[in-house]
Amino acid sequence: MPVQLPELPYSRTALQPHISAETLDLHHGRHHRAYVDAVNARIAGTEMDELSLEDIVRGSQGSLFEAAAQAWNHAFFWQCLHPRAGDDPHGALAERINLQFGDVQKLREEFNRAAMAVFGSGWAWLVQHPDGTLAITTTRNANTPLTGDSTPLLVCDVWEHAYYSDYRNERARYLQAFWKLVNWDFVSSQLR
Incomplete structure (x- = not known):
């Protein structure tokens, strides 16, 4: 099963004025998508094509690791942000x-x-x-x-x-x- 590009957990304009829609379009829509596409191209037809992205990161090296780790890091990064954030932790x-x-x-x-x-x-x-x-x-x-x-x-x-x-x-x-x-x-x- 191919790795999927996760949807952003907010709209592309939700993080403005701190992060613009232009940046999200470039960062998520192009960079993150390119990493996901690279992972899928490298795992197609291999035993890794049924693994989760985390398992691919943990079990790969070289260019597959780089693409998979970047895809995972970015997916994690999007979750770390929220338009109604800013309070201190509790x-x-x-x-x-x-x-x-x-x-x-x-x-x-x-x-x-x-x-x-x-x-x-x-x-x-x-x-x-x-x-x-x-x-x-x-x-x-x-x-x-x-x-x-x-x-x-x-x-x-x-x-x-x-x-x-x-x-x-x-x-x-x-x-x-x-x-x-x-x-x-x-x-x-x-x-x-």
């Missing part, structure tokens, strides 16, 4: 953030530092380690924590195509906008 997630980072503002500052330090293209993640602690990590290119022991909770795409139309090369301004869209309910739902 409940168990807030408690863990406060324990690990001091407060949500310190989490944002540390996350932004990590995201700004990614040279070239990649991703900034909030993850939960198997022992329950939270951490901020980054991955380059198509890499993803999905292939390790940590559980992804939140991701910010810092590939230039994620923000260039709206912010040009101003990644810091893009990160400010990102925090206004974080879907803390989704992030909370990923806790183990």
